Amino acid sequence: MKAAASNPAVAGLALEMRGIAVAAMADPGTILVEGVDWSVAPGDFWVVGGQQGSGKTDFLLMTGGLTAPVNGAYHFFGNGMPMFEENRLGERLQLSMVFDEGKLFNRLTVSENVSLPLRYHRNLTVAGADAEVRPLLDLTGMESWADSTPGAMALAWRKRVGLARALMLKPRVLLLDNPLSGLDLRHRGWWLNFLGQLSRGHPWMEGRPTTLVVTTHDFRPWQGVGRQFAMLKDRRFVVLGSWQQVNAASDERVRELLAVEAGSN
Numbered sequence: 001m002k003a004a005a006s007n008p009a010v011a012g013l014a015l016e017m018r019g020i021a022v023a024a025m026a027d028p029g030t031i032l033v034e035g036v037d038w039s040v041a042p043g044d045f046w047v048v049g050g051q052q053g054s055g056k057t058d059f060l061l062m063t064g065g066l067t068a069p070v071n072g073a074y075h076f077f078g079n080g081m082p083m084f085e086e087n088r089l090g091e092r093l094q095l096s097m098v099f100d101e102g103k104l105f106n107r108l109t110v111s112e113n114v115s116l117p118l119r120y121h122r123n124l125t126v127a128g129a130d131a132e133v134r135p136l137l138d139l140t141g142m143e144s145w146a147d148s149t150p151g152a153m154a155l156a157w158r159k160r161v162g163l164a165r166a167l168m169l170k171p172r173v174l175l176l177d178n179p180l181s182g183l184d185l186r187h188r189g190w191w192l193n194f195l196g197q198l199s200r201g202h203p204w205m206e207g208r209p210t211t212l213v214v215t216t217h218d219f220r221p222w223q224g225v226g227r228q229f230a231m232l233k234d235r236r237f238v239v240l241g242s243w244q245q246v247n248a249a250s251d252e253r254v255r256e257l258l259a260v261e262a263g264s265n
Contacts, residue, residue: 014040014172015038015040015076015213016078017074019072021070022036025058031070032058033059038239042211043211045212045225048214049229049254050233056217059237063175068082076094097176104150104161109147109148110145114133114137114165116168117165117168117169118168133146136168140164142161155183159187174210176212176214178215178217179214196225214226231253
């Protein structure tokens with residue numbers, strides 16, 4: 001496959017989409033989102049809301065380069081997406097994704113799951129990767145789970161394993177599919193605090209602010225954490241703006257994502 005051309009005009013942006021249409025992975029003939037025009041600057045923290053069935057996961061898979069858009073132009077730091085070519089792997093690894101429920105290998109231990117990016121992309125053995133894996137397990141509070149398998153863990157901890165694996169290669173952009181779903185208040189608080197640190201510049205990322213995009217069905221937990229908000233509505237990607245703009249919106253779909261009935265005080 002011929003490599004997609006770079007675009008110097010958008011090289012300063014982390015993500016740039018123009019006229020993008022997204023199909024369902026399970027049914028490529030079904031268009032879930034279309035006409036997406038979206039710009040994400042380095043260090044931005046975007047929260048993309050939508051009700052069940054709105055296409056949040058499929059949109060994020062396309063953003064992560066795991067599927068191709070039906071049409072339109074998508075650039076990642078000025079380089080055309082998706083990046084399926086072997087010679088563009090270094091660029092592609094600057095973008096990572098945390099799947100809902102982790103998407104882990106149940107036959108591998110936590111440590112082995114987290115080490116996969118190192119073993120696959122840097123050709124390290126399990127033992128060779130361990131020196132880098134252990135600090136990340138400590139950082140995410142999973143040191144005691146290192147030798148456990150995912151099947152023995154609750155959802156909250158499996159989600160953290162998925163996060164640790166996605167952070168292993170220290171990507172510039174991190175996509176997270178509904179990271180707070182199914183979590184109690186304690187685990188939810190941990191995620192919001194940790195993602196806030198990543199956004200500001202975490203020591204694990206060598207102090208560089210990570211560009212973040214998360215999806216959600218509930219905007220409320222992201223107040224004071226996310227900086228830019230958007231929603232998927234009627235097959236459209238609608239930019240809402242800051243939290244103040246979200247909270248002041250009268251659109252019924254926005255109010256639903258705030259768990260407030262339209263017209264209520």
